[in-house]
Amino acid sequence: MTLQKLAEKCYQSVVEVLQKSGETVPIWEEMPQEFRDKFEAELTQGLRELGLK
Numbered sequence: 001m002t003l004q005k006l007a008e009k010c011y012q013s014v015v016e017v018l019q020k021s022g023e024t025v026p027i028w029e030e031m032p033q034e035f036r037d038k039f040e041a042e043l044t045q046g047l048r049e050l051g052l053k
Contacts, residue, residue, distance in 0.1 A: 007040040 008028050015025045028036065 003040060003044060007036070007043050010043060011039060 011028050011031075015027065018025045031039075
């Protein structure tokens with residue numbers, strides 16, 4: 001699995017939780033590229049800190 005796909009899956013999980021609480025959240029593809037890049041970078045950093053990347 002690529003890091004980009006992992007980021008998409010993590011984001012989708014967040015979207016599902018927020019939607020269950022009545023929030024409207026854009027899908028991954030509708031988010032600005034800047035947001036997606038930052039989300040992926042923060043996920044990468046978190047994995048490094050956990051020693052998983």
